[in-house]
Amino acid sequence: DAKTTQPTSMDCAEGRAANLPCNHSTISGNEYVYWYRQIHSQGPQYIIHGLKNNETNEMASLIITEDRKSSTLILPHATLRDTAVYYCIFHGSGNTGKLIFGQGTTLQVKP
């Protein structure tokens, strides 16, 4: 199955940018990188996805390296409500549509 590597946990000060890294060295050329987050006791929430170019939406920015082997999710002004587990995922081999979740990064935003 598709494998990503993320730090287990990170802290960020409220109001500062949170930069969450992810390694996905086995990703192939036509596979998207997806980011989700799960706030305690809620279902996972889609954040953003990208293929080659950097992406930005109302929630976050996604920076993908030129070789596509890693990416960084940026929350530009973290708030306490951004405290969650963040998952970096890609489909892996085959176009089955399914996504396999790793352990993710627990982001703790502190006042």
Next chain:
Amino acid sequence: SAVISQKPSRDICQRGTSLTIQCQVDSQVTMMFWYRQQPGQSLTLIATANQGSEATYESGFVIDKFPISRPNLTFSTLTVSNMSPEDSSIYLCSVALGVAGELFFGEGSRLTVL
């Protein structure tokens, strides 16, 4: 995006009984997935449920234990059969939408087996 409703949101069940979880989507979707999240763990994919075909189960999950129905493009059910305390988990329904197949999730069904 999609609005995904799951029922029940939570339940407490006795060992040996079965529970059926319903998932209703506000739009027609082809690909639907069922996940399990055990306490303190990440999400584990149980099966893929596409309308018009049998569900495809991941390693470690079997149809007899987790039968799935997908009668139309907006609805699916997952049954947890002959429950034991090890089945205590959150069960999540998700659908794939968009050009890149982004997943959207329901709020989950929290199951406690005594």
